[in-house]
Amino acid sequence: MAQTLKADARPPGTPRVPGVSPSEAGTGPQTVPLPDPFPLYRGGALSGARIACETWGRLNAARDNAILLFTGLSPSAHAAATDANPSPGWWQAMIGPSLAIDTNRYFVVCVNSLGSCFGSTGPASIDPATGQRYRLDFPEIAVEDIARAGFETVRALGIGRLAVVMGASLGGSLAVAFAALHPQGARRLVSISGTAAASPFAIALRSVQREAVMRDPDWLGGHYEPDHPPHNGLRVARKLGTITYRSAAEWRQRFGRQPIAGIALGADQFAPRFAVEGYLEAQAERFIRIYDANCYLYLSRAMDRFDLAEHGGSYAAALAASGHRGGLEKVLVLGVESDLLYPIQEQAAIAEAFEQSGVDTHFRRLPSIEGHDAFLVDIPRFDAELRAFLA
Amino acid sequence: MAQTLKADARPPGTPRVPGVSPSEAGTGPQTVPLPDPFPLYRGGALSGARIACETWGRLNAARDNAILLFTGLSPSAHAAATDANPSPGWWQAMIGPSLAIDTNRYFVVCVNSLGSCFGSTGPASIDPATGQRYRLDFPEIAVEDIARAGFETVRALGIGRLAVVMGASLGGSLAVAFAALHPQGARRLVSISGTAAASPFAIALRSVQREAVMRDPDWLGGHYEPDHPPHNGLRVARKLGTITYRSAAEWRQRFGRQPIAGIALGADQFAPRFAVEGYLEAQAERFIRIYDANCYLYLSRAMDRFDLAEHGGSYAAALAASGHRGGLEKVLVLGVESDLLYPIQEQAAIAEAFEQSGVDTHFRRLPSIEGHDAFLVDIPRFDAELRAFLA
Numbered sequence: 037m038a039q040t041l042k043a044d045a046r047p048p049g050t051p052r053v054p055g056v057s058p059s060e061a062g063t064g065p066q067t068v069p070l071p072d073p074f075p076l077y078r079g080g081a082l083s084g085a086r087i088a089c090e091t092w093g094r095l096n097a098a099r100d101n102a103i104l105l106f107t108g109l110s111p112s113a114h115a116a117a118t119d120a121n122p123s124p125g126w127w128q129a130m131i132g133p134s135l136a137i138d139t140n141r142y143f144v145v146c147v148n149s150l151g152s153c154f155g156s157t158g159p160a161s162i163d164p165a166t167g168q169r170y171r172l173d174f175p176e177i178a179v180e181d182i183a184r185a186g187f188e189t190v191r192a193l194g195i196g197r198l199a200v201v202m203g204a205s206l207g208g209s210l211a212v213a214f215a216a217l218h219p220q221g222a223r224r225l226v227s228i229s230g231t232a233a234a235s236p237f238a239i240a241l242r243s244v245q246r247e248a249v250m251r252d253p254d255w256l257g258g259h260y261e262p263d264h265p266p267h268n269g270l271r272v273a274r275k276l277g278t279i280t281y282r283s284a285a286e287w288r289q290r291f292g293r294q295p296i297a298g299i300a301l302g303a304d305q306f307a308p309r310f311a312v313e314g315y316l317e318a319q320a321e322r323f324i325r326i327y328d329a330n331c332y333l334y335l336s337r338a339m340d341r342f343d344l345a346e347h348g349g350s351y352a353a354a355l356a357a358s359g360h361r362g363g364l365e366k367v368l369v370l371g372v373e374s375d376l377l378y379p380i381q382e383q384a385a386i387a388e389a390f391e392q393s394g395v396d397t398h399f400r401r402l403p404s405i406e407g408h409d410a411f412l413v414d415i416p417r418f419d420a421e422l423r424a425f426l427a
Numbered sequence: 428m429a430q431t432l433k434a435d436a437r438p439p440g441t442p443r444v445p446g447v448s449p450s451e452a453g454t455g456p457q458t459v460p461l462p463d464p465f466p467l468y469r470g471g472a473l474s475g476a477r478i479a480c481e482t483w484g485r486l487n488a489a490r491d492n493a494i495l496l497f498t499g500l501s502p503s504a505h506a507a508a509t510d511a512n513p514s515p516g517w518w519q520a521m522i523g524p525s526l527a528i529d530t531n532r533y534f535v536v537c538v539n540s541l542g543s544c545f546g547s548t549g550p551a552s553i554d555p556a557t558g559q560r561y562r563l564d565f566p567e568i569a570v571e572d573i574a575r576a577g578f579e580t581v582r583a584l585g586i587g588r589l590a591v592v593m594g595a596s597l598g599g600s601l602a603v604a605f606a607a608l609h610p611q612g613a614r615r616l617v618s619i620s621g622t623a624a625a626s627p628f629a630i631a632l633r634s635v636q637r638e639a640v641m642r643d644p645d646w647l648g649g650h651y652e653p654d655h656p657p658h659n660g661l662r663v664a665r666k667l668g669t670i671t672y673r674s675a676a677e678w679r680q681r682f683g684r685q686p687i688a689g690i691a692l693g694a695d696q697f698a699p700r701f702a703v704e705g706y707l708e709a710q711a712e713r714f715i716r717i718y719d720a721n722c723y724l725y726l727s728r729a730m731d732r733f734d735l736a737e738h739g740g741s742y743a744a745a746l747a748a749s750g751h752r753g754g755l756e757k758v759l760v761l762g763v764e765s766d767l768l769y770p771i772q773e774q775a776a777i778a779e780a781f782e783q784s785g786v787d788t789h790f791r792r793l794p795s796i797e798g799h800d801a802f803l804v805d806i807p808r809f810d811a812e813l814r815a816f817l818a
Contacts, residue, residue, distance in 0.1 A: 176696045236682040236703035237675035243704045244666045246697060251659040253644060268642040275635045276667065284628035284770060291627040293734060305567045305728050306637060312627035313634045337696050343684060376767070379675060 062118030062139075064090030065148075065155050068192045070185055077184075078341075080175035084164045087189045088148040088155025089113050090121075092131055093139035095195065102195045103137060104186055104222070105146040106203030106210035109277075109335050110327060112154035115146040129415045136422040142199060149206070150185040151177040151334045159258075159330035171330055172258040179206070179342035183213035187221055197221060200426065204228035204411040205378070206335070209342055212355075212386055215364060216347045219357035225390075226425065228370045228411050228418070231382040232344035232351050232389065238377055239340045241280055245273035246336055249329050258330050267324045270332065274323040275316040283374040283407035287312055344389070351389035359393030367397045368425040370418070372410040398425065453509030453530075455481030456539075456546050459583045461576055468575075469732075471566035475555045478580045479539040479546025480504050481512075483522055484530035486586065493586045494528060495577055495613070496537040497594030497601035500668075500726050501718060503545035506537040520806045527813040533590060540597070541576040542568040542725045550649075550721035562721055563649040570597070570733035574604035578612055588612060591817065595619035595802040596769070597726070600733055603746075603777055606755060607738045610748035616781075617816065619761045619802050619809070622773040623735035623742045623780065629768055630731045632671055636664035637727055640720050649721050658715045661723065665714040666707045674765040674798035678703055735780070742780035750784030758788045759816040761809070763801040789816065 067088045073081035090113040095102060105115060107126070116125035116132055131137045131144055148156040151174075159174040166173075190198060201222040203211045208230020215225055231238070252269030254260055294311040308314050347354035358364045367390045371383030380401050387399035402417050404410035411418050458479045464472035481504040486493060496506060498517070507516035507523060522528045522535055539547040542565075550565040557564075581589060592613040594602045599621020606616055622629070643660030645651055685702040699705050738745035749755045758781045762774030771792050778790035793808050795801035802809050 233684060235675055236678040236684065236701065237670070239684075239701050240666075240670050240678070240703050240707055243699070243701075243707065244663055244670065247666070248639060248663050250697065251663065252642075272635060272639050272642065272663065275631075275638065279628070279631050279635065284626055284767075287627040287631070293624060293627065293630075306641065306724060308634070310627065310630050310634075310731070312631050316631055316634065333697060340701070376675075 062090060062092040062116060064088075064118055064120060065113055066090075067155055068189045070150075070157075070188050070192075074181075074185070074188075076175050077178035077180040078176045082157060082175065085150065085157040085185075086155075087150060087157070087185050089145050089189055089193075090115065090118055090125075091143065091145050091193075092116055092118070093141070093143045095143040095193070099195055100197065100199060100223075101141065102143045102145060102190060102193075102198050103200040103202060104190050104198050104214075105131075105137075105144060106182070106186055106201075106207035106214075107146065107149060108203075108205035108207055109332075109339065110323065112152075113146045113148040114154075115144075126412065130419065130422065136419045137426065142426070143195075145190055145193060145195075147186045147189050149182045149210075149335060151182065151331060151338065153328035153331040156185075158328070159334055160262075160328040174330070174334065177334055177338050179209055179213050179338050180217060182206075182338070183210045184217055186210065187214060187218050197223065200224045200226060202226035202228070203230070205230065205408065206339055208378075208383075208386075209339070212344060213342070215358045215390075216344060216354040219355075219360065219364070220362045222364065224366045224368075224425075225358075225364055226368045226370070226422070227383070227386055229372055229375055229378055229383065229408055230386065231342075231378045232354075232386050233382075234340050234342060235379075235382065241276065241377065242336045242340055245276050246333050248272035248276070249333060255329060258333075260329065262328075265324070266329050270324040270327065270329055271320040273332070274320040274327075278316055278319045280377045281407060281409040283376060283405055285374060285405045286407060289405070291315065351385060352392035355389050355393040355395070357393075358390070359395045364390070364395045366425075367395050368421065369397065369399045370402060370411075370421055371400075372402050372404045372407065372414075374405050374410070375408045377408045453481060453483040453507060455479075455509055455511060456504055457481075458546055459580045461541075461548075461579050461583075465572075465576070465579075467566050468569035468571040469567045473548060473566065476541065476548040476576075477546075478541060478548070478576050480536050480580055480584075481506065481509055481516075482534065482536050482584075483507055483509070484532070484534040486534040486584070490586055491588065491590055491614075492532065493534045493536060493581060493584075493589050494591040494593060495581050495589050495605075496522075496528075496535060497573070497577055497592075497598035497605075498537065498540060499594075499596035499598055500723075500730065501714065503543075504537045504539040505545075506535075517803065521810065521813065527810045528817065533817070534586075536581055536584060536586075538577045538580050540573045540601075540726060542573065542722060542729065544719035544722040547576075549719070550725050551653075551719040565721070565725065568725055568729050570600055570604050570729050571608060573597075573729070574601045575608055577601065578605060578609050588614065591615045591617060593617035593619070594621070596621065596799065597730055599769075599774075599777075600730070603735060604733070606749045606781075607735060607745040610746075610751065610755070611753045613755065615757045615759075615816075616749075616755055617759045617761070617813070618774070618777055620763055620766055620769055620774065620799055621777065622733075622769045623777050624773075625731050625733060626770075626773065632667065632768065633727045633731055636667050637724050639663035639667070640724060646720060649724075651720065656715070657720050661715040661718065661720055662711040664723065665711040665718075669707055669710045671768045672798060672800040674767060674796055676765060676796045677798060680796070682706065742776060743783035746780050746784040746786070748784075749781070750786045755781070755786045757816075758786050759812065760788065760790045761793060761802075761812055762791075763793050763795045763798065763805075765796050765801070766799045768799040
């Protein structure tokens with residue numbers, strides 16, 4: 037499985053990669069090899085790199101019904117339940133037979149980002165050159181690399197041109213980067229709550245998250261043992277992340293000033309006291325048990341450094357080719373008015389750039405109060421938008 | 428100076444406390460004793476507690492021209508230059524002869540909050556009972572205690588009733604708490620960018636800041652040595668604070684994606700790279716050199732726990748007595764539309780409560796883009812509002 041298979045080497049309908057056998061119930065996780073070497077946007081190259089993915093639905097004979105789904109910073113490729121892993125995925129309500137992303141109709145491929153730690157190659161992987169974990173010797177990765185790795189993954193699965201490339205949060209930026217790098221790679225595109233370039237505010241927030249990790253003595257300059265990671269720093273980082281993914285208005289409704297049930301009179305004043313503190317604690321606890329600290333740092337910094345305007349001088353220039361013949365037929369850009377991390381103006385800028393490129397662009401600003409993560413929570417609104425666009 | 432002086436023990440115009448000699452040029456810092464014992468809102472009492480203050484202008488013969496100014500979480504009482512300390516204060520542009528807070532007309536007293544570390548009694552002070560620093564043995568303090576300590580400070584200075592009680596941020600909440608506790612303590616009130624009760628969003632942000640401090644191994648459960656404080660945790664906490672005090676829109680204008688000047692190609696990808704990261708670093712560096720970690724924790728938690736509705740069941744009930752005869756004649760509530768930490772709705776709620784209490788209330792929502800800290804930055808707008816109100 038180490039070699040790259042050519043996109044046109046097999047008859048239509050045949051899975052390209054051993055072990056990848058799409059079914060409606062979902063398959064995976066499985067890993068797909070990237071071209072070897074895989075050169076990186078900011079220099080260097082990866083050898084023997086692989087991308088983990090899961091799939092749902094069937095690739096049709098024309099191979100023109102595939103959706104490539106990119107994730108946000110932290111999820112795995114497990115976007116919905118599969119035969120191998122029946123636990124609910126991170127977008128369970130959205131992907132399945134007759135759901136908004138209808139697996140009766142589409143073949144859906146969700147990829148774990150290059151640089152992440154759920155099966156794709158990243159800083160936590162073994163460097164084939166040394167037999168040791170890469171850690172900080174992993175080369176810097178860019179949003180562009182993650183996008184191209186997604187492109188190569190579906191190519192390896194025998195898909196020449198996608199029906200749809202889509203994603204939310206980091207995934208929303210990845211879909212846009214995909215269009216800049218592979219303007220003929222997809223017929224349609226959905227970018228949700230993404231940005232074409234991180235704002236100084238988002239950079240500031242992420243730099244504080246990284247600093248919390250890197251100042252944890254257990255980080256050890258990236259050389260922590262897998263069973264003794266910098267949990268304290270990751271905990272602080274994730275709690276801050278959780279805050280920026282939601283909104284003040286939602287939490288006012290959801291938690292108010294409600295205390296944690298059963299808190300003792302005279303309890304330590306600094307122990308969690310308010311329900312919202314208990315919620316943050318639960319979110320962080322779940323995260324730090326599964327996420328690798330170095331992978332977190334790499335993906336976080338990649339998000340800071342992404343600037344679509346690097347590809348031609350402006351957003352519109354970067355996307356110009358996607359408006360040409362054989363490019364994108366239709367684009368949907370969704371944003372949420374309460375998004376603190378990637379404010380709605382940033383999605384408006386993406387939509388404007390596609391429009392300037394001559395692409396049929398639909399921009400919708402949703403009044404969800406759940407903030408940046410609304411796509412995971414406000415299912416009715418997102419369901420309606422995706423159904424209308426994918427119909 | 429340990430005893431409390433009665434408010435009516437001396438002829439008008441005479442300074443009440445040895446060492447306090449108001450002059451237009453400003454005096455201080457000086458400390459004023461609180462009543463001994465000083466009982467606390469959540470239980471316990473302080474013995475021998477003192478409040479540091481600085482003053483500007485002259486108390487008139489009628490003793491009716493005094494302004495009590497509360498600060499935000501971190502400043503000292505040094506709101507403007509004085510003879511003793513000619514360095515600019517935190518509100519230098521606002522306090523002085525012919526400035527918005529006109530010291531030709533008013534006698535201004537700025538107090539360092541009870542629990543802080545700039546001369547007032549707090550966790551970093553020596554416990555007279557043990558001769559050791561209080562550290563976490565300091566009793567829990569509440570916004571109510573800080574407000575009452577301000578009241579007692581001006582009483583000790585011979586002021587029976589204030590012309591104005593005012594403050595911004597935590598100080599804005601303190602002014603409101605002052606009105607609830609001492610409804611006849613001031614003729615007018617200005618509350619800027621404050622809240623009547625911390626939202627779950629603000630609580631969440633502060634809980635992450637405290638956690639960064641408390642998970643720093645140098646914190647040592649509060650027993651760090653003064654020359655070896657938990658700098659790393661404080662640094663993360665202050666950076667996050669700085670982010671929440673400003674706004675995404677301001678930073679987009681101010682920093683954009685500008686890199687730090689002279690950053691080397693191939694520099695460590697996690698080192699500060701963007702100008703906004705350098706700014707955070709400078710802000711944090713300044714803070715961690717002067718602020719005590721335990722004091723920070725105490726004041727931060729006091730802000731979380733403040734809920735004006737504890738005083739009677741609702742905000743309006745808490746402020747009802749300030750609408751009675753001899754209470755407040757006029758109130759100004761200012762808020763900023765870009766405030767992330769204490770959204771403008773929270774200032775609207777304060778104004779509504781005063782209005783319901785029958786006080787002549789003026790509420791102004793300012794379009795400043797500087798966020799919560801706009802009162803320190805957008806001087807023209809705040810200057811105009813204060814001049815109009817104090818005229």
